[in-house]
Amino acid sequence: MDIKFIGSGAAAKALTYYVSDYITKNELQVHVGLQAIRAAMDSHRKHFMGDVEASSTVCERNLLTKAVNAMMGRRKVSHQQVMSYLIGGGDYYTSHEFHTIQFYEFIDIVLLHELHIDGDCDCGAQAGADCPGNVCGSMCMAHASDDTLSVVLEPLDYTMHPTMAPFEEMCLWQFWEQMQKVKRTGSNTDMALEKHTVHENDATGSAAKHPAYSCRFRVPFADPMHLQFSTHKLCMCNTFVMPILLGESIPLPRKVDWHMEEFCRAMLLLFSFDAYHFGASASSIISNFLIELECRDARDVVWDEYNKKTPWGKDSSDFRVQKASGFDVELLKEALILDLDLDQTDQCESESQLSGDLDDQSGAVLPQDELDIIAMLRALHGNLKRHEHSNTFDG
Template sequence: MKAFISTLLAFDPKQRNLVGGALGVVKGYYGCVEAQGRGTLHCHMLVWVKGGLNPNEIRDGIIRDHDVEFQQRLLSFLDDTISNSIPPDPDPNLSVPASKHHACSVRGADFNLPTDHFVRARRKDMHHLVQRSQQHTHTRTCYKYCKPPQKMVCRFDLDPGNVRPESTVNPETGELCLRCLDGMVNNFNDTMLEAIRCNMDIKFIGSGASAKAILYYITDYITKSQLKTHVAYAALELAVRKLGDYNSNEDEATTRAKCMLQKCAHAMISHQELSAQQVCSYLMDFEDHFTSHLYKNLYWTSFEAFIDDSPDEEVNMAQVQSEGNPEEVSIGVNAQGKLIATCSQVLDYELRGDSFSHVCLWDHTAQVEKVVKKHSKVNDERDKEDAICDNDVLDPAIEVKSLTNEGKTPRTNVTTISMAKLC
């Protein structure tokens, strides 16, 4: 994947590469690694190309501005980048490694061949590669969501009748309809396919219904549960059965409920299936995602709770303070066994100071970074122990407790705050 990003996408973190890769100059990317039902690892990736317009800008250029030249240039770029047909066989008598073996298991044409022979061998290899890796064959999986008397439609939207000789633009809706020369061939980029030599799919997020469908697919895909429903129900049944072994006279109802939840969680985790490829990937410490930018987490629920618990301006603050509601302070234990206070995004924003009073919550989370204030060598080690940032992950073996501190403001770490453009 790293070779794919650096070579085929030609992504330059410093944005000095103006030549670009197979898709043009890449501004950013984000990819997630996932395992199929058979266990094969694959990657879903979003790529942002320099000069690319968002769906609203594309729609305005087509509908509002009626820019015909813009439409033709966009369609020409997409037709040159995305293919969906099997290239013709240049010579039936020509033999290449892909003619005798599976095209995905051998290398492409030999670069040491004479120029004319190399060109024909490369076309022949691409013919076999697309035929073996991109051509779709219907199976029962294609129709698993079709219920009689519904029409049997492939859920991958691949059908011999899905042929469109040329790309068009709907002037009323702004939707881009890309050409499709073979309804049974997945979209591919010839440069990428020749290099990675495995099945791929590539789509353009443009405007109209197709763009909405792709965005829905992405959001639905990344939020789907990794645990199958039947596995979850089986785990719950096993947990309830084990809970029945306890003596009801010995445990309170709340304790029994907590035990059941704990057993359910443990049972669900233990019943998850991992393929050999996933296990090897975890043991080898391979990445499970690839990204070009640094992202910050915004814990929105904590801010919602803060707003809901905050009194209205009309309420007498002295009366509220006299109630003496206890305030929870989360603490943890570091590697040396010392108690340390964990950071709170709500407190960080509430106590951000006058210099950052104009910064909204979103910009504060994305652009403000807390750094340890430099002290003497004696205090420096103490500050490092005290500083636990929001994105740090605590060791599961470390116990995190919640203590009550009535009438006192939790002590915050002595830090300085600096603005930094992170993404």
């Protein structure tokens, strides 16, 4: 392993957050990937339009290169990683496994419950009772793979988890970290429950030492009202996973009072279960949360300082460097700028043609797309450089 010293201060924290955000990044969104491929195909078609001499191999390689460059511009993936995936080397580059969680659903449930307790809810339910449907959430996700359909009901999975050790005392973070939902098989459920009950004390002790279970017992949900009660069970994972929380970012608590309230609500929801104290493991994770939030805040500060130092920072916001969390679908074709070099066009011919069009206003042709604009800008830049060079010699 190559270990390098990155220094200290805000820049080091920003780099730490960038690396953490990179290895836990979400999958490329479908519409973004499709638009990137479409942009690559449009550029490929324009380049080989009317070209009868290019072989099919050249065309296919050019299209593959353009598609890879277009998607890499959105994912920040290196050529080495792409080539490793194409030759069967895989695309997994971390020592941990990550699991995406719809954490915003749990936050919404808590907020609705608080409104109901305060009397600000118009559900019509009796005082002290939960609003109908609020405790179960309002959304679910479905994933299709290998001719199967898997439904994700995370609020239901936790609120209706088994009421026996070690499941009954799990906080929300531990549940995501250690639990796995699997399909029911032909095995007898009562036998599995009996086996678990006999060795309950041993299983509880093993859970505190190591996440691996030799018997891999499976337990049904506690409530038959669960939508997957008859088709799925819960079991312990052989290896702990790292939850990735989706939703609004948890704020740094030291800035304002309402940030502190949001941070405390999130930590209690994740780690406290039914008590208001945290164990040693939960306290360590919360400390890591604080470090991550400080690094994210430093990232924002570094971006702002960099934008202020740029020549155009005070004049135009269009050219300001975007934050890593920002996203703009309209900038997809910027990934194809380097593809102009792959096309091996005659730059001199392009420059002379464009300069002639600029000199002769009657024959001027408006650019049709982004590639034409890029070519025109390059031509103008070349003309400016030659003009400066000639003035130097004349002087």
